[in-house]
Amino acid sequence: MPSFTPLAAEAAGKIASYAILDDPNHLAVEIGQAEHRIGLVNSWQIQQGSRVLEIGCGQGTCTAVLAEAVGPEGHVDAVDPGPPDYGAPVTLAQAQAHLSAGPVGDRITWYHAEPVQFLAENPGTKWDFVVLAHCIWYFDGPDTLGEMLAALRGRAAGLLVAEYALTARERAAVPHVMAAVARAALEAHNKASEANIRCLLGPLSIKDAAARGGWALDKEEVHVPGVALLDGSWEAGTVKSKWFLEEIDKYITDVTLKTTLLSAREAVVGAVGLLNGEKVRTMDVWVSRFV
């Protein structure tokens, strides 16, 4: 396998252009997303020519970067259990089809499947790397994650994980941490949640699940996302919104718990207010490799 050559940060513009760009502001958003994921791929040292299994690929934001990293000799199998019509304004199916029709489309195969079932149905297939990039908070809990990490054991040389670290080296990212906790505390009481935080698994819980699945931690580091990664701003926005209040009313009956969630939201609103108009930043990201 060829030695590792990092992707240049400048590749973000090109990779971002592979996505469906439905309005003039969207390119900048996609560039921020691609820049962040170029940082992940370089930290993981994914070589040209690699065969990668991506779990929880969603609309393919990381898949596009992985496809660029593996080059024309490599391949990405991208698995997601989400319904093809999930997502707005662009659905999962639309976004994936658009990437497939683009410059790196022939390096990607999409699978609409539960990961554990997908692995069971393809028993002979192995990969160089399995990637889980910002997908773990969609899992319904540590048991589901643990089951999947155990099923991945023996199927790839390296397990590569990126998830929010629950810390904020940048002061402006503090509201993101608080919003994630508030959102997760609400969603823990909504078993049918389709939110993007269904169970808040921090690095400690992920390492615990990986260890139970037979994986040994090989490397971990913390990335501080740039201002162009808007996830923190979006998440704080959802908690500040009136819909969060409506969901508290809908899903929570206990008055003490309801008050606690209102106060968790008040802490987010207060933390955003203290930024004096500066945009909320995205919290630190924990980037790890297991073997």
Next chain:
Amino acid sequence: MPSFTPLAAEAAGKIASYAILDDPNHLAVEIGQAEHRIGLVNSWQIQQGSRVLEIGCGQGTCTAVLAEAVGPEGHVDAVDPGPPDYGAPVTLAQAQAHLSAGPVGDRITWYHAEPVQFLAENPGTKWDFVVLAHCIWYFDGPDTLGEMLAALRGRAAGLLVAEYALTARERAAVPHVMAAVARAALEAHNKASEANIRCLLGPLSIKDAAARGGWALDKEEVHVPGVALLDGSWEAGTVKSKWFLEEIDKYITDVTLKTTLLSAREAVVGAVGLLNGEKVRTMDVWVSRFV
């Protein structure tokens, strides 16, 4: 009534010496507590000669400052429903008795009573001010608070409240906000809680309860406690401790909720770690007056 003369910050040393000082480090702790409460009393403009009803006096930390503020012509009725043997190493009863035997003891009357019942049993008594200083998080919820604030209506000219603001103007106080949310999210699932956060009522919830009780907001401001007020450090410490983990195991059965609480704790541990050894500070305090 005489015009208002602020208490000098230097009075903190004298007032602190009224408390039981059971070890050499305790005086500094009490001075920090007294300094903070002198700030509250001055913000509220409690005049010499005032008759004050203090709800949730506990061991009398604020009571001593109030007794100093009202002077020899004033009086403080201090009510707390807590059991006389609550608190360690010094109990409520011991701390109160010690203050009674001290220089301002004759300005204080202690009542071991539920506040609403106390008001009902003393129908003719009125006060210049009712004070709730850092006692509201001990309430079991907004309904109990609302009932009490309604019962206080017509019994005093001014309602004076101090409670944590759920914001951190000082970066080092961020862990305190996160710890309060984590602790409250746990205690919301422990109906028999004797923790010092039983229901996390933020300023918005308190203002809502006051409005329902017939009180109009007259003034509100935010105080940033000094480094000598250790409450934030204590609270973050309790969430970091192994007992928090044991309580999660004891009170929480749902695995998603358990994971969320572990991650809320991980956020506190991470936030403390980012202070690089600097002591956790106490979050902002919301100080308000209602008429």
